[in-house]
Amino acid sequence: MSEQIPFVEYLHLAPTPHLVAHQCTSCGARFFDRRNACASCFGTSFADADIATEGFVRSFTIVAFAAPGIPVPFVSAIIECDGTSVRGNLTNVTADPEHVSLGMKVRLTTYVVGSDEAGTEAVNFAFEPIS
Amino acid sequence: MSSGDVWILGINMTKFGKHTDKDTVDLAAQAAMAALADGGVTMADMGVLAAGCLMGGGGIAQMIQKQIGQTGIPAYNVSNACATGATALRVAYMSIKSGECDFGLAVGVEKLSGVGLLSGGNRKDDGKTWNRAGRYGAVASTDGRIGTDTMPGVFAQVGMEYAHKYGGADFKLFAQISEKNHAHSTLNPLAAYQKRFTLDEIMNDMMIAYPNTRAMCSANCDGGAAAVLVSDAKLKTLSLEQQRRAVKISASVLTSDPYEEACQVLPDVNTLTRSAAAQAYAKAGIGPEDLDLVELHDCFATAELVHYDNLGLCKPGEAADFFKSGATWRDGSTPVNVSGGLESKGHPIAATGIANVWEVCHHLRGEAGDRQIQGAKVGLAHVIGLGSACGIHILEKSGL
Numbered sequence: 001m002s003e004q005i006p007f008v009e010y011l012h013l014a015p016t017p018h019l020v021a022h023q024c025t026s027c028g029a030r031f032f033d034r035r036n037a038c039a040s041c042f043g044t045s046f047a048d049a050d051i052a053t054e055g056f057v058r059s060f061t062i063v064a065f066a067a068p069g070i071p072v073p074f075v076s077a078i079i080e081c082d083g084t085s086v087r088g089n090l091t092n093v094t095a096d097p098e099h100v101s102l103g104m105k106v107r108l109t110t111y112v113v114g115s116d117e118a119g120t121e122a123v124n125f126a127f128e129p130i131s
Numbered sequence: 132m133s134s135g136d137v138w139i140l141g142i143n144m145t146k147f148g149k150h151t152d153k154d155t156v157d158l159a160a161q162a163a164m165a166a167l168a169d170g171g172v173t174m175a176d177m178g179v180l181a182a183g184c185l186m187g188g189g190g191i192a193q194m195i196q197k198q199i200g201q202t203g204i205p206a207y208n209v210s211n212a213c214a215t216g217a218t219a220l221r222v223a224y225m226s227i228k229s230g231e232c233d234f235g236l237a238v239g240v241e242k243l244s245g246v247g248l249l250s251g252g253n254r255k256d257d258g259k260t261w262n263r264a265g266r267y268g269a270v271a272s273t274d275g276r277i278g279t280d281t282m283p284g285v286f287a288q289v290g291m292e293y294a295h296k297y298g299g300a301d302f303k304l305f306a307q308i309s310e311k312n313h314a315h316s317t318l319n320p321l322a323a324y325q326k327r328f329t330l331d332e333i334m335n336d337m338m339i340a341y342p343n344t345r346a347m348c349s350a351n352c353d354g355g356a357a358a359v360l361v362s363d364a365k366l367k368t369l370s371l372e373q374q375r376r377a378v379k380i381s382a383s384v385l386t387s388d389p390y391e392e393a394c395q396v397l398p399d400v401n402t403l404t405r406s407a408a409a410q411a412y413a414k415a416g417i418g419p420e421d422l423d424l425v426e427l428h429d430c431f432a433t434a435e436l437v438h439y440d441n442l443g444l445c446k447p448g449e450a451a452d453f454f455k456s457g458a459t460w461r462d463g464s465t466p467v468n469v470s471g472g473l474e475s476k477g478h479p480i481a482a483t484g485i486a487n488v489w490e491v492c493h494h495l496r497g498e499a500g501d502r503q504i505q506g507a508k509v510g511l512a513h514v515i516g517l518g519s520a521c522g523i524h525i526l527e528k529s530g531l
Contacts, residue, residue, distance in 0.1 A: 005270065007271070032396075033266035059397065061340045063275070063284045065248070066248075066284075069254030078393070078397045085392060103295060114271075122270045
C-alpha cells in the first residue's frame with residue numbers, strides 16, 4: 001500500500017481520521033492554524049485538542065460557479081462538532097437543496113485527493129450524512 | 132451646529148457602470164473635482180487627502196493629486212477591503228476632529244467591469260510532489276476541497292446561518308430582497324443596472340452559490356465617489372447656501388472583529404456590525420427608529436437580511452418577518468437601499484463606502500429627484516469588508 005499523508009496539517013489519519021486544533025490552555029479557544037498568541041485572551045500556551053468527528057450542519061451553500069479547475073456543484077458547509085465550528089465540504093450527498101438541509105447530522109470521512117510522482121497519496125476530509 | 136462637529140460640505144459619485152474610456156485615476160479625479168465644486172471649495176482649501184483603490188495597487192492618493200492639484204498636504208492611501216471608502220472618509224473625519232485641519236477630501240475608486248469572481252483565483256494544478264504551504268500546511272489548493280473561498284458562497288453561508296438560527300428565511304425570501312433592490316434601482320440614473328426583475332426571473336437566473344443567483348450578487352462595475360469634509364468652525368464662515376446644504380456626520384465608527392468562536396471558520400459579519408451600530412447610535416444620540424433611510428452593505432441578498440438585525444432595524448431574530456412586513460421597501464417604515472443597493476447600483480469596492488454616504492446626503496438635502504424619500508432628516512450608511520472591517524456613518528440634515 002502506498003504511503004498516505006493528510007491534505008492539511010490539522011487532519012490526523014491515525015488511529016482513526018480526526019481533526020486536531022491548537023487549544024488555548026487559558027481560555028479554551030481553538031484554532032486550526034498556528035498562533036503566536038490566543039486571539040481571545042492573548043495567552044501563549046497551546047495544547048492539541050481532538051475535535052469530535054460527528055456534528056450538524058449549521059450553514060451551507062451549494063457552489064455552482066467557482067474558479068476554473070474546481071468541479072461544481074459542491075456543498076460547502078459549516079459543521080458544528082460538539083461546540084467547535086469546522087469548515088468543510090459535504091460528500092456522499094446529492095448537491096441540491098432537496099438533499100442538503102440545515103441541521104442535518106454528519107460525520108467526518110476521508111478520501112484520496114490524488115497521488116504525487118512518488119506515489120504518495122494525499123488524503124483529505126469531508127463530512128457525510130449520518131443516515 | 133456645535134463645536135467639534137464635522138460636516139460633509141460637498142459630495143459626488145460618478146455614474147456606476149462600464150467606463151471603457153476612463154482609468155481609475157480619471158474616475159477618481161472626476162468624482163473629486165465634482166465633490167470640490169459641490170462644496171464650493173478647491174484643492175487649495177484641503178488640509179488632508181485620503182484615498183483608496185483596493186484592486187488597483189497603491190499610490191492612488193498621490194496620483195489623484197497629480198491629476199487635480201498638488202499642494203503638499205498629507206496624503207493617506209487606504210486599503211480596508213470593502214470598507215475602504217468608509218475608512219478613507221473616516222481618516223479625513225479624524226484629521227478634522229483632531230484639529231489638524233479644517234477641510235479634508237476622501238476618495239474611493241475602482242474598475243471592476245467584467246472581472247468576475249473576486250477571490251479564489253484559478254485552481255493551480257497540484258504539484259508533482261506534495262509540499263506543505265500556507266497557514267494550514269495544505270499540500271494543494273483548499274478552495275472547493277475544504278469549503279469555498281468565493282464571496283457569493285461565503286455570504287450565502289452567512290445568510291443560511293441566520294436562517295438556521297431563527298427560521299423564516301429561505302431561497303424565496305432572499306430572492307425577494309433582491310427583487311426590492313432591483314425595483315428601487317429603476318429610479319437611480321447613476322446605478323449600473325436599472326432593470327426591474329420579477330421574482331421568477333431572479334430565482335431562475337444562473338445559480339452562483341445557493342441560495343444566491345446572479346441577480347442576487349453585487350454587480351462588478353467601474354465607479355468613483357468623493358466627499359469634502361469641513362469643521363464646524365470653518366463651516367460657520369461659509370455662505371448660508373453652503374451651510375444649508377451641509378450634512379452633519381453625527382457618528383463615524385469603524386470596528387473590526389472581536390474574537391468569537393467560529394469567526395475564523397466562517398467570517399463573522401454580525402458581531403462587529405452590531406458593535407459599530409451600538410456605538411454609532413450612542414454617539415449620534417438617536418435610535419434605529421429615528422432613521423428615515425438606510426444604505427446597508429447588500430453585497431449579496433443573503434447579507435442584507437442579517438444586517439436588518441445587526442443594525443437594530445428589527446427585533447433580534449425577526450429580520451425575515453421585518454422584511455415580509457414591507458418595512459424596507461422605499462414606501463415602508465425603514466427604507467433600505469433605495470439606491471438599488473450593491474446588487475443593482477453596483478459595487479466598485481473602494482467607492483462603495485462613500486457612494487452610500489452620497490446617496491443618504493442626496494435625500495437629506497432634498498435633491499434625490501424621483502426617488503426622494505420625502506422629509507428625510509436622518510440616515511445611516513453601512514459597509515462591511517471581509518476580514519473584517521465595518522464602517523457606519525450616521526448623517527443628519529442641516530437644521531438651517
